[in-house]
């Protein structure tokens with residue numbers, strides 16, 4: 001990847017984990033406060049229940065509560081706890097009710113060992129049976145409690161007591177995935193943690209450490225981190241840490257600096273992270289192109305791909321894969337790469353890829369696209385591609401994430417942390433990165449230097465044009481008010497704007513809970529046209545391009561059946577006369593090259609979804625049933 005993170009061939013066999021947030025602290029500060037603050041940062045990873053364990057008054061104190069983190073905050077007064085060591089968890093349940101009992105931390109029978117866990121222990125039933133026969137008992141139905149008891153059973157039998165050794169032995173016998181943190185009253189001067197398959201990062205301060213599933217829980221206190229790899233564990237005391245493999249081989253990693261600032265994790269005056277992230281897009285596109293555009297020669301420089309340039313040039317086929325919004329950018333990537341570079345591209349849902357035995361050849365290049373870099377389905381697709389001998393590249397936002405490290409090379413987006421569950425700025429950055437890649441490949445094939453220069457000049461103007469769209473959102477707010485009571489929406493686009501129709505519909509679905517569908521506009525007549533009546537708002541991307549006339553016909557078809565048209569149009573285009581006569585509402589975006597239009601067209605659709613969800617009073621940043629990072633298959 002661009003930031004030199006060495007490729008490490010991690011085992012992806014165990015990517016079947018639940019998504020939860022974990023945080024642990026050891027140092028001289030009020031550990032309860034640090035952990036509770038960290039939990040606020042990782043709450044996006046799961047918000048069914050939360051809990052904390054600290055060592056105070058010579059014993060472990062475990063407090064946990066179902067519901068949002070707010071519930072736990074309501075019963076944990078950080079001023080009343082004076083511990084220097086604590087661990088905390090936010091849960092996204094896959095099995096087992098999200099109640100107080102099933103919330104983490106889980107303890108062993110004695111209450112002296114507390115663990116938090118992100119993952120699934122697959123052989124927990126057989127372990128539970130053996131432990132029950134030995135006289136141990138269980139208070140919950142969770143796999144995590146079994147792991148706590150299993151560690152305790154090993155510790156109980158040790159002649160020379162050593163908690164980290166008990167954890168190490170236990171973990172070499174469990175099957176499944178884990179990001180695990182252990183706090184024990186037997187050895188209360190240390191935190192022991194380990195990972196296989198689930199993310200875990202160590203923050204390094206002065207005589208203090210934070211272990212967390214995300215750097216966002218660390219950056220307020222320290223800016224140096226290391227990324228343990230699969231099958232590695234850490235034993236952390238105030239004065240230092242030991243990193244080793246489960247086979248007891250010592251590891252020494254050079255710490256890296258966290259790339260973002262604390263301020264980027266705040267709402268910065270906006271009511272929601274989603275709105276803030278929409279508004280940041282001029283800057284994030286700027287970041288995505290910085291240092292990558294060589295205007296004089298019309299070339300693109302993607303440093304992270306330097307090592308694989310020959311392979312890219314010789315590729316007979318590129319396979320783009322991702323999930324959700326990242327899949328939509330992949331689809332757009334297909335259109336861009338095929339048209340600008342003439343290389344055949346296939347787009348695969350990462351979640352389907354490995355289950356359908358795809359035909360892959362050695363020379364194929366697979367590119368995995370992901371904001372978080374932690375999506376389990378995408379990681380599994382990477383594994384499948386590697387197993388079949390492909391070169392696998394990444395287009396990833398989160399530096400040092402599992403996908404960034406599992407791929408051979410790649411491109412970082414530099415969009416900064418994206419907190420709102422609905423992806424916005426990451427999408428436009430992904431499309432920008434794919435556009436740059438398409439031009440880079442195109443310049444190796446058929447794009448002339450003058451054409452390259454023209455593309456790049458236009459790309460450079462994108463931030464300014466994005467700001468023009470963002471300057472006044474009042475028109476979109478009015479449209480949102482008008483249609484917030486609708487129950488169904490259609491989004492139509494053609495060519496490069498078809499993936500934008502899909503993405504616009506997804507945005508609306510996930511944060512407003514309204515039914516919305518994206519369609520290639522010309523497909524309407526093959527079925528969906530039957531849905532149109534005067535209750536149906538139809539959002540149509542009708543920008544100035546070679547298929548504008550065709551889109552106009554599709555608009556006529558909808559209007560003839562009573563549908564309401566919300567058109568995304570190019571400002572100053574003479575064809576807009578037709579739109580003015582037919583569309584109920586027009587949202588204008590600045591003119592740009594056809595290939596770049598999707599980036600601009602997406603922004604009003606993000607705003608429309610946001611303001612409709614706002615009108616409906618939805619929990620915009622944390623929509624029901626969803627989590628930001630989907631580390632479950």
Ligand code: M6R
Pocket residue numbers: 322323324325326369370371372373374375378421422423424506510628629630
């Ligand atoms: O982090 P990733 O890009 O790998 O995530 C993939 C999807 O889970 C994600 O895009 C999801 O669809 C978003 N909530 C969409 O807004």
